[in-house]
Amino acid sequence: MEVAVRVRGVTKTYAERAARVTALEGVDLDLHKGELLFLMGPSGSGKTTLLSIMGCILRATSGSLQVAGQEITGLSERELPRVRLSHIGFVFQAFNLFPTLTAVENVEVALELKGIRGALARRQALSLLEQVHLDDKASAFPADLSGGQKQRVALARALAGNPEILLADEPTAALDSHTGRSVLELMRQLAHDHNRAVAVVTHDSRIADLGDRVVRIEDGTISSVRNLRQPEPALVHSIPLSHSDLQTTTARPL
């Protein structure tokens, strides 16, 4: 699968007065198109820091980052918003919707940033809300929406302009398990059906089965990577064994 985001040897250190905190150390990670990747780990492990670096919101202290084939490391601060705008959609834990705008207007803001305005923006915004099954709430303000509905609006906003990468930071933390699962199912669909690279930071192990890969981060390093979509080793069907078989001293091929 094509690599959408490539992280190599990324380290992030925060220095405040005499104290130095290493949030990430030597992290290597590829995020592929068409996959739903979970970043899991305990609080303070560096998950959100890694997501922020992948999303070009934070700069790594060292290492390299490629987004959509473009080397990001050497870009100036002024150029990073353009990269985010062109390639990445974000979903936040606290939804971060604009409370004084309706659902469709929230999506239109993101479209406007990408140069889409007026009637076209309105049509696309409604279409995106339809994709997340929220077209009947287009005129509602965030205060009138449930948590799950707000997150769907946020998702629609993140999809504005059809970015190839979607990054979500704890998108289900403020939702009940059922609602959270449905949101993640939607994100999986966005990954698989639209060949999008989707990375989700979460500490909820109950929804891990929805992902294609689970990357576990602890103390700023990747401790394990589990590929949930690789074929399992072939099942051993029950073979009737005779007493003589049981007495075999050499291993028999399966």
Next chain:
Amino acid sequence: MPPLARRNLFHDKIRLAVTLTGITFAVVLVVVELGLFLGFTTTTSGLIDHSQADLWVASRHIPYIEQGALFSERKLYQVRATPGVASAEKYIARFANWKRPDGGHESVQVVGFNTDQTMGGPWNIVSGSVADLKTPDAILVDDLYWKKLGITHLGQVFEMNGYRARVVGTTHGIRSFTTSPYIFTTFKNAQNYTNLREDQTQFILVRSQPGVSLQQLQSNLESRVHDVDILTTAQFSSMTRFYWMFTTGAGVAVLLAALLGLVVGIVVVTQTIYATTMDHLREYGTLKAIGAPNSYVYRVILQQAGMSAVLGYALGITVSLFVVHGAQQGGASILLPWPMAVLIFGLTLLMCTIAAAVSINKVTQLDPAMVFKG
């Protein structure tokens, strides 16, 4: 464009009311102070600006019109003999003592001119005429000062410096910058009212012949008529305004008050726009996180400032119109010409833009990573 700026501005109605009150106060204060300044400066040189003369002959080193010393009327003939002079007339503008019917006294400024021509005469005459001044003891007084001088009707007779003065007409809107109202009369009457000898005058008003350069005529007069100052109307007007406005400090005080109004407006609007920005900081952080350039965020803030300016100005100028109208019924002269109204709108926009600068600085430094903090 989604109406983010407008919605954010109107979201908190109380804060919006505070913002608009601050701007309205600033606008009214600036209008009143600048209007007073304009009114004052216009009033101080009113006699000069409406004289219809091209040049003034005055005593040496005269600082302003009220300080003109007396000189011999023989200079009138020297002036008339100067090439380029079409006409020249004697003119007086001197203080005198007015006796009211109730026995009280008021200081007045007697303006004496040649009633057979137009230079130096009154303007905005609403009753009577300049021709009526040719009758004995005739005077014209502005209706603004009738009450102050105890005038109740036309034809009423008063005493000035022991001489009779009969009110034959009125003007409207001729204000005196000093507290002494103008009393228009013939030059001869003015000599009596102000204790001038027959061979004395205070000024000579000069009109140039058509096509003659004023500078050239001024130079001609300076070479022929000695021991006097020859000033163009514009020069004399500006000298008199400058003296009253800046040498006395009156104008400076008024301008400082106008500046204070602007400062107050900036402080109030800065505080409210900043508070609004802080309330919506997370939204600005989100905008930056999803890729909005700083210019987009600035535009939202500036739109809020702009809308506040327009609304506040509309309220402020409405209140100001009432204040100006009310002042004109009273003794104060507050002027609000349309160019000044346009200027004040520009100042209001500037004020709100400056106020937005603090907020813009804040969002410039905003780290988009803050959106990841729950």
